[in-house]
Amino acid sequence: MKPESSGADERKGTYHVQVIDRAVAILAEIAKAPQDLTGGEISERLHLHKSTVHRLLAVLESNGMVERRPDGSRYGLGWRVFEMGIVAASRLDLLERAKPFVARLVDLTGETAHFGVLRQGEVVSLVNVDSRYTVRTPATVGRRIPLHCTSQGKAILAFLPPETVEGHLAGRTFTQHTRNTIPDRERFLEELALVRKRGYALDNEEFEEGLRCIAAPVRDHTGEVAGAVGIAGPSFRMSGARLSQLSRVVIEVAGALSEALGFRYTNSRMASMEPPMEQSASRSTITSTK
Numbered sequence: 001m002k003p004e005s006s007g008a009d010e011r012k013g014t015y016h017v018q019v020i021d022r023a024v025a026i027l028a029e030i031a032k033a034p035q036d037l038t039g040g041e042i043s044e045r046l047h048l049h050k051s052t053v054h055r056l057l058a059v060l061e062s063n064g065m066v067e068r069r070p071d072g073s074r075y076g077l078g079w080r081v082f083e084m085g086i087v088a089a090s091r092l093d094l095l096e097r098a099k100p101f102v103a104r105l106v107d108l109t110g111e112t113a114h115f116g117v118l119r120q121g122e123v124v125s126l127v128n129v130d131s132r133y134t135v136r137t138p139a140t141v142g143r144r145i146p147l148h149c150t151s152q153g154k155a156i157l158a159f160l161p162p163e164t165v166e167g168h169l170a171g172r173t174f175t176q177h178t179r180n181t182i183p184d185r186e187r188f189l190e191e192l193a194l195v196r197k198r199g200y201a202l203d204n205e206e207f208e209e210g211l212r213c214i215a216a217p218v219r220d221h222t223g224e225v226a227g228a229v230g231i232a233g234p235s236f237r238m239s240g241a242r243l244s245q246l247s248r249v250v251i252e253v254a255g256a257l258s259e260a261l262g263f264r265y266t267n268s269r270m271a272s273m274e275p276p277m278e279q280s281a282s283r284s285t286i287t288s289t290k
Helices: 007-012 018-032 039-046 050-062 079-089 093-109 151-157 162-169 185-198 240-260 267-272
Strands: 066-068 074-077 112-119 122-129 201-204 211-219 225-234
Touching (some): 018 050, 050 066, 093 112, 093 225, 112 151, 122 151, 151 201, 162 185, 201 225, 225 240
Antiparallel strands (some): 112 225, 201 211
């Protein structure tokens, strides 16, 4: 197929193939949407004919780049995209910088530690280090977990702009995983307010019976939330006074990783983030990781 390009594009050394441009645009549109899209919605957003969109979706689906959901009408990104994304992410500075901090969390707490980012309405685990205990939570890179019943999901959402949060919650079903799972939007928004106030999020056996998790947000040099670090362990070991101690450690490690990414805790930023008392605690046990 001959590339469709302008003389200006050729002089710049760039080329355009219309069908590839459109396929990439479809993937990008699905990726940025807070929920899966129908072919008609993609057609409207990209101003493409429905038949064109459906043909391209069929090709993308056959190559594992998109997946049709069980209802048959909506599409989300496929695992092929995710697998390539993991390879790309493994080469990014963010991932490399996060690894020693996640390992440090295990050193300080003994529990399995994670670093995750928000993708397609779920948290994707990019870095995991196993606990040193015999009874532990297995760590799996690439695992996708819900936002509404996990500490990392809450930690990320709580510090995003309100309109972004609304986008992620629009049409969301609060699937009950345990009797402790938050059942509705109103209760969940109250939970996010609590997370902002204390600086960390808790999964109190909301995703899995007998499992507790603690997470805190990680920010980049712009102040935007880049992801969350956290720990996971059995509820019998993460309770009482130890729960309070562990939350302080998680906050400190998240703050140290944020600083390693270029974030600086100015007075105005601290005020706007409603930081907990623990945010000002000494990070002397963490700074050696930088």
